[in-house]
Each structure stands twice: as C-alpha cells, then as structure tokens.
Amino acid sequence: MGPASSPSCESSSEVWLIMRDESSSQTLLVTIINIVKQRPASIKPVLKSYYVDLARLAGADSLANLPSQQHQTLCEAVIAPLVKDIDNGAPDLDAYQTFAYTFLTCSKLRLLQRNPESIAQLLDLEALTQSIIHSFSSHQFPEDVTRDDLLWLLAHFVALNRAAPASHSSLYLEALYLQMSFLAVDIRSRSNQNDDEYTSDSDEDTKIRDFVPLPEYVVDQLEFLVNEEGIAGLLRRFTSTTSITTHISEDTSLLAGYTLILLQCFPTHGDDIKMRLFQGDIQTVDGGSKSTLPSVKFFWKAASKTDVFATIVQEANAKEKSTSVLALLKQDPMHDMEWRTLLLFLELYNFQLRVTDDEDFLPRETDLAIEQSQVTQRIRACSLSLSELKLLVNFLKHLAIPLYHLPAAMRSSPSSERLDAMMGVGPTRNNLRDSKTAPPAVVSVTGMDIPGLRDAVSSALHAIYERDSRRPFLPRDFWLMTAHFDMTAFISAVVLEELRLDELSEEEGEENDNEDNPSASSHDLAGDWLSRLTYRRRQRTSEEYRSIIGPKLQVLRNMPFAIPFDVRVRIFRQFVHLDKTKRRGGHVDPDRWRLAVIAGEHDHGPSALRRQFLGRHTATINRGRVFDDAFDQFYSLGEGLKEPIQITFVDQFDQPEAGIDGGGVTKEFLTSVTNDAFSPERDDDRTYFVSNTQNLLYPNPSIFDDMAANLRSQSVTEGSGDWRDAMNDLVKRYEFLGRIVGKCMYEGILIDISFAGFFLLKWASSGQNTSTDYRANINDLRDLDAELYQGLMSLKNYPGDVADLSLDFTIADSVWDPSGHRRTITRPLRKDGANIPVTNKDRPLYISYVANHRLVAQQHRQTKAFLRGLGTIINPSWLSMFNQSELQRLIGGDSSEIDVEDLRQNTSYSGLYAIGDDGQEHPTIRFFWDVMRKLKDSERRDVLKYVTSTPRAPLLGFSQLKPQFSIRDGGSDEERLPSTSTCVNLLKLPVYKSAATLRAKLLYAVQSGAGFDLS
CATH class of the missing domain: 3.30.2410.10 (Hect, E3 ligase catalytic domain)
Incomplete structure (x- = not known):
C-alpha cells in the first residue's frame, strides 16, 4: 500500500523512503523511531500514510522470522508517533485516532495478532480507548472506513486489552459497548450463519448484504468476551466505583447496557452469559465501606431504586392509571440509564427462574446453609423475599398495561431501519459517510425497542404467575387489574376489536393475493432471502395495524391474569360464536346450515359441487378403528372441520347403527376419536400420547425415534420417499388429533381427558405475539418424570464436587429396537457436549438443558404438529387467554x-x-x-x-x-x-x-x- 500524497517535509521524506523498504534493517528502524520522536509535528501530515505502510510491514509473511530485537524495534515504531505532548504531558488523541482507524483496522497485522503483548505494554490503552469513545459517540469516522474495518478495529482492541488485564477503567467497557452497539447487526448475523433459530427480522437486510461470515480471528476475539474468563474479567473491571445507596451510577448502567448488547450479538451464548453473570458477585460501595452482592440481587437493588421504578410503583399504590409511562419512555439520558439497568435485571431474573425449583423460589428461614450445595446457596442468595416479589409484580403489572395502550407509533414493531435506530446500532450501509440515522423518538436502550421491552416485562410476569399458579404465595386477586378497564363494557369492546382485526386480516389476505410472488422455481440464494424478507416485512406491517386496533386483545393474550376467569370464558365463547356465524352465513344450527348449502346460499357452485362439498363433511366410522377412519375421511377437510359433520357408525359387520343426531352422534364421534387416539393400548402399537403417574397425558417423546428405528429395521433408506411418507403421515396424525380436540372445544363438547400442565402451557404460549413462548422449567419435570426430577434435585443439592460424578453435557434417549427391547442413544445437550464436563458452577445450566431436552426438544415435532392442528380450529390467540389449569377446565369442565x-x-x-x-x-x-x-x-x-x-x-x-x-x-x-x-x-x-x-x-x-x- 502506497502513500496517498507525497511527503511535505524533509523529515517525513526520510521516514517515507525507509517505510517503503520491507527489508529495512534494524539501524533504519531505529532511525524511523528517532525521526518520529524528535519531530512529531513534521510527521503529522503523513501520519496516515506512515501507518498504512507500517501496517504493510507489520503484516508481512517474513515477520515470523524477524529477530526479536528487530521485532521489538518494529513495535516501538508503531508506538513512536503516539508520544505524549511535551507541553502538557497528555497523549495526542488525534494521533491515537489515526492509529486506530489506519493501523488497527487492517486485517493482516501479524505483528499484533501473534504477540499483542509486545504492543500493549508500550501503548497508552486509556488514550486509545478515549479516542475510540469520542469517534463512536459522535459517529465521526474517516471517509474511507468500512464496517469490516470497524470489526477488525474491535477485534484488535479486545486483543490489546486482553494482553493488558491490569486496566480496570470503565472506559474500556464504554468503548466496547459503543463499538458493539454500532456493529450489533453485523456481529449477530455474520457470526451465527448456521443458527436459523436465532435469526431475527432485523437480520434479513444484513444477511443479504453481508453473507460472508466473520473472519476466524475476529470471531475468536469477540467470543472471548462471552467466555468464563471474559465475563470474570468484566466483573473485575467493574467493582471499584459502584454505589447503589441512592441512585444507580453510570458504571452500573454501562455494565447493564454492555451485557444487553452481548446478549443481542451472541444469542447462541445467551445462557452461558447469563449463567456466568448469575454466578458472579459485585462489590458495592456504601458509606466508604465495601460489601459484596450476587449480581442478581445487585441489579434488583439498583433497578428498584430507579426513578422509573419508584414512579410506576407510586402510581400503582395510589391505584391510579400509569400516566407517566409515556414520559418515562421518551429519550432522556437518565431514563436511558435506568431502563438499561431494569432490563438487565429482568434478563437475569428470568434466567434465575428457569433454574430455580419451587422449593428454592421462596427460601425458608429454617433451612440451614450447611445442608445446601453451593448452587443451592447461590440460588437462594439471589431469590427475592415475599415483600420484594409483591413489589416487583406490582411494578411489572402497572408497567405492562400502559405498554399495550401506547400511541401506535411507539407501540408497533418498527421497520428494519427504524429498529436499527432504536437499537442504537447506527448506519447499516457499507460506506459510513452517507449514512445519517435519525434519533429515536423513544428511550434508546441498545438492543431493545418497545415491543422488546414489552416482551421482557411479559416474560417475567408470566414466569412469576406460573409459580403462583402452581404453589400460591400471593393473595387470590392480586393479579387482577379490573380497575384499569370499564368491565361493564369490556366484553363488547373486546369483541369489537376482534371483529376489526378479522376484517383487517381479510383485507391483508386480498392484498397479498393480488401481489406478484417471487418465482417459486428460483434456486438463487439471494432471491430466497428476498422472498423471506418480503414475507417478514408483510408480517411486521400486519403487526403494526394489529397493535393499533387491539390493546384490550393484547392484554388478554399477554396478561390474561389481569381479567377475571369467567369474563375470559365468556369472551372465548363469543369468539367461537362469531366465527361460526361468519363461516356458516348466519346459520349456526347444523341442519339449517346444510339446507342453506343445498339451496346455494354459500356459493359452493353448482348443485353437484354442493352435494360433493357436503359429502366431504360426511363419514362412515367403524367402531373398531374410530381414529383411523376419522383421519382417512376428514384429514383433507383442514379448517373445514369447523363446519357441521355427519357421522354414521357401523358395527363389525359394516351394518349401520341406529342413532339420532341433534349433535348427539357428533359428540359420540368426537369423544370416541379422542378415547381411541389417546389410548396407550391401540391395535397398531402407536402410542401417540403417554401418561405420567397422575394419568396426565403428553405427546409420546420417542415416537419419531421409534418410527425411524422401525423403518431402518425394514431396510428403508433414511431420507427416501418411503421414509418421508412415513414420517409425514405421523406428523399429519398429530395435526389431525389437534384438530379433533379443537373441534370439541369449538362445539363446546367436554372430554374426560387430562393433559400434563407443561403441555397445556405450550397451548397457552402458542398464541402470544411476544417472546413468552414456553420455556422449559425444572418444576415441569415433575409432570413428565418424577424420578428424573428427583434425580436432578439431588444433583442440584449435591454437596460434593460434581466433577466426581463424571457427567457431561449429553443425555441418553430410549428408542425402540427390532429385537423388541428398548435401547439408548446418546445425544449432546449443547455443541460438543460429550467433551464438556459438568462442574459445580455450570450444573444449573446442565439441569436447565436436561429439562429443555425432555420437555421441549424431544417432543418438538409432535407438539408443533398438534398445535398446528389445534390452531386450525381454535385461534391460538384465544388459547393464550388462559393458563394451563384454566385450559384444562375449558377442555374437560369445572372441577x-x-x-x-x-x-x-x-x-x-x-x-x-x-x-x-x-x-x-x-x-x-x-x-x-x-x-x-x-x-x-x-x-x-x-x-x-x-x-x-x-x-x-x-x-x-x-x-x-x-x-x-x-x-x-x-x-x-x-x-x-x-x-x-x-x-x-x-x-x-x-x-x-x-x-x-x-x-x-x-x-x-x-x-x-x-x-x-x-x-
């Protein structure tokens, strides 16, 4: 790389000639250093070109064979222009900025990458940090700097600070925070290319633009930030200036913001980040004396002392509507600091709830510490008291309600550009010169927009509510918020919102049908991403309109506990009645509907087609194969199963049974199908659902593994047409069973079947348009396998060294064997799990992964298919109005x-x-x-x-x-x-x-x- 212009003075010319000679001798390098040190003013005009050519030398392949003395001299040449000002002794920040954006942005810096200590020990890292903070705070970068350059700068900055761990300045944290906030979309998308699970809407533009993965060196340096050493170093750097006696410090907010951006950038490391913070302690300063708090309790105390928290709780205690939330969400430096602290507390507390069993949720004073393992002691040390829980729930409730009533511009999901602005990630174009981002109109918390804030609040509320549902600790009516609504008109208002939403969905469907779709035959990768992006953007637009018209619906879906149960049941039946009326042209009665179809009122075409349409809703069912006959004859109906059906039962001789209908035979059919399908003793040995010791049902976890083993025993090639057909048939049967259960609920027919609570929780979460999807909880394992639950509790409370138990992050699953016996197969719980031993520190994470595997991963296909079928008949958003025990009552009646x-x-x-x-x-x-x-x-x-x-x-x-x-x-x-x-x-x-x-x-x-x- 050559100079951009000729040197402007004699001294710089000397430097120039020397720098362009890659074979520069030790004497010449010393000459460079002397020239630069003695005449700093004369070197400034060509400092950029100086570093460009020095970077060429520092990246040369011959560097590996350079004698140590010359290597040291070359490092001194790198530092030479960065001498302190002779007059005031302060570092030249302009020189450091040139060094950062000309030298550290280069990708081939073998001098630094192989031995960062050699430069770090000579460098004023605080000055470098200040120069980076200044440029990123003001978004002032050299004209030719690209986002890739900034990624290399970040990687080298991390490497230099790793090599000089003695630095405890919070400036380092601030510099990391600003850089990663700016580059969050790039880091997230380009370091997680193979993790579709973690791809978000905001990543789509980036994936099309920057599909090239991050360089390995950049990834290695960034992943240091989330490993155990990096998190421990983070907390060490943080401990000296924190006080939470009156209000949160800037350092507290900075740590919170930095951690949030880590979670945004590295979603696949989210559990590890939270676990390491959860296990970390933070020193606090109170009246000059230091004390140590677990990080969760530290952030709880910091969050509960914010003005945001105090204002909302004060209004809640005064039984007023939270009129201040809008003001608190508007951009303000102090409020931004507070929101970051609150959000990190919620992230950590939600994680803690995942790894906390009910016994440790509210620790008892009679428990002796000597009887507890380290992990139990940590969990109980982080737990909130009953009074603190009441305070937290009160805050969350009165924050959440207004979030569903905010002005539409603040409440709706933003476009990708708007999201970038609200995240604070800055410009997204490769050339940064032309990029100007408008300041966000609401609180600028990095990595969080209003829907994200709402989701975090809802997740915490749901997690605590589930605890209270299982083992009540709050007063019975504590969750209700009827004072926020006119309950005399609530049902009619909600029904009106549902009608408007239904009308909007129809309009969107018509618009989408009229739009040109991308070619389905295209195999171009960019074209595929563009197609997905277009679909996602339509979804976002739909959500914007939905949020405008349905705040009460949003509350029902995401905070159902705020409304009395009987009111929600009436709303559910109203929704079903409205759907029947619409689908059946006003003829809810089955016989009148059939007559209307025959008469051509529903526009099913000519008479022959109308008869054919009704014929598809008619079935002949053999008593010996009720579920299979029903599947064969009604699966193709899909959503049409909502319409009235006609059933004729036949006996073993195919003779029709005498019967009357009036809804009766339909009821007999539906209850017979469920009894057959849910039976563990089916003739075809297919057990779709299994039961626990309380006879509560959940999907058979091993059925797909058993099917695969059976197919292999028959020499069916995996991935072949026969293989896919068999697997797809199994998926369809689960989907159909979901439709049947949905049909029972749709028709108001009670069935005497009880489902496991964790399975019903998945029903409830399937209709929530937030991040409150079902998350495996160790307490739910009792509904699945009481023996496994007790074993994990013993592991959690084990007082010795868990390493002695020789556990790793794998799990053994039982599958069918052609011999007729069961055999086990070992599966990893995390990447490379077989090579990761379980230690005392990460056993809560191991327990959490086991729970997730058993409750979620093993049953994923079965549950997904069942819920898809259920959602075909019952709108999933209607299901989200109820918790698990309420859904069971909706299915089987009042106990x-x-x-x-x-x-x-x-x-x-x-x-x-x-x-x-x-x-x-x-x-x-x-x-x-x-x-x-x-x-x-x-x-x-x-x-x-x-x-x-x-x-x-x-x-x-x-x-x-x-x-x-x-x-x-x-x-x-x-x-x-x-x-x-x-x-x-x-x-x-x-x-x-x-x-x-x-x-x-x-x-x-x-x-x-x-x-x-x-x-």
Missing part, C-alpha cells in the same frame, strides 16, 4: 362442586316426564332431584359422567352443556335400571315410586356401568 339447582334449571324432559300446562314436575323427577341433592359430590359426578361421559360441569354452568341434559321415562318396570344415551346427554329413568328405590337403582347402574345404549 368445583356440582350445582344441582343449576343442572335442574337447565334440564329438558320428554315422554311421561314432559311438564304439562300446570308446570308441575312428575313425582319421579322430584324424587330424582331430591336424591341428587343428598348425594355426595363424588356420587353426583358419577351420575353426571354416566349420562354425559364427563364428570364435570361446563365452565359457565349447565346452560352451556351441548346437547342439553335431558330425562325421559324408561318404562314402568321398577326392576329396570336407568340407562343413558351419552351421545345426547339423555337419562332414561324408569318410573320409580319412591326416592329410596330410585337412589338404589341409580347408584347401582352408575357404579356397574350398566344400561348404556345408543337409541
């Missing part, structure tokens, strides 16, 4: 005591028992209700299950039971037992002359299961 009077008021009678003009009940009916009132609740449930196949009442009472509970006479022979038609919820009750006889016959029939028929 509270049977309300006999409510059942009586919602019962119809026929035959001899039909109520006449006098309005009086038949004496046998009066006996029946007298008996029901006097039965124990468990016996009432047995009667209810005998008649309806479900022992629980609908959530909104028996008026919601479909079909209606009914009683008709079953003859006058008192020796006969009562019988039922469960498909239509019909009890056939003989005419008994006394209550005693009725009670005896009824309980005998119920307990023996006698008397069922399908007439």
